[in-house]
Amino acid sequence: MQELKIDTDFIKLGQALKLAAIVTSGVEAKFMIQEEQVMVNDEVDARRGRKLYEGDVVSVEGYESFKIVK
Template sequence: MEITIKDDFIKLGQALKLAGLVDSGVDAKFVIQDGQVKVNGEVDTRRGKKLYAGDTFEFEGTVVTVK
């Protein structure tokens, strides 16, 4: 799966919502804090983590690439 961003970066919580993997920012906050999200293959618990083109994130087996 891929998401396309218009700016230089997107925050992890926003990226989860854009990809349709969570319904709200609150949901994103909890799954990130619980260590359920990997960024570039490693668990990241920072909801404000900046993702740039080429980065990947994974949640519940779905891998998403930022374009």
């Protein structure tokens, strides 16, 4: 599992997908999230604006999972 380091208290799900280089744009992130290809802490989450905090784990179909760290 990879780690995604953030310098703030939280990061939004769409931004995290871009930072992890899973998507290249917010539109691409939006479609991936709406198509329920993204899980946060083992639960499907269809909110692009979902706030991720330290310790949250994001899984995306076809990609390695990543954990939010500070």
